[in-house]
Amino acid sequence: MSSNTSGNVHxxxxxxxxxxxYARLLxxxxxxxTDPTRISDTKNVGVLVCDHFAKNTQYPYISxxxxxxxxxxxxKTDAGQELIxxxxxxxxxxxxxxxxxxxxxxxxxxxxxxxxxxxxxxxVIHHEFEAANNVRQDGETVRRIIRVVFKxxxxxxxxxx
Numbered sequence: 001m002s003s004n005t006s007g008n009v010h011x012x013x014x015x016x017x018x019x020x021x022y023a024r025l026l027x028x029x030x031x032x033x034t035d036p037t038r039i040s041d042t043k044n045v046g047v048l049v050c051d052h053f054a055k056n057t058q059y060p061y062i063s064x065x066x067x068x069x070x071x072x073x074x075x076k077t078d079a080g081q082e083l084i085x086x087x088x089x090x091x092x093x094x095x096x097x098x099x100x101x102x103x104x105x106x107x108x109x110x111x112x113x114x115x116x117x118x119x120x121x122x123x124v125i126h127h128e129f130e131a132a133n134n135v136r137q138d139g140e141t142v143r144r145i146i147r148v149v150f151k152x153x154x155x156x157x158x159x160x161x
Contacts, residue, residue: 011154013154014081017083018064020117023116026049049063059141060091060092060102065085066086069083070149078153085147085149085150086147088143091144099142118155123155124153130147132145
């Protein structure tokens, strides 16, 4: 925890955001005909959403990546953080159709309304798409990196004694 000039103490809000992103991506697959906990690929087959994946994980899959702190912010009454969330989509499909379809669904889920962080005493007050980049990792794997910036308010700001 770090203190700022207003006397508020900042807490790390990245874990509550990570949990909310994971929950939203799982919830987003509710329209998949094959598995209600997965976003679907081009064949409407569920795509695994994971935090950690084994080397033998079946492609395509989605991984919740790093959440970077863009900075702390505060006003006279509120405090929070700007967090940059990364979600990765991995595909071995030979073209770009699969990575584009799944990546589009992921971006839609991340930006359709505010994520719910209320159970952790926080609130997303703004979110904005930053970038989506494709990286070829080897001769057959494509990784789409999706980055969204979230401005998160800490609803339980701790006042130092």
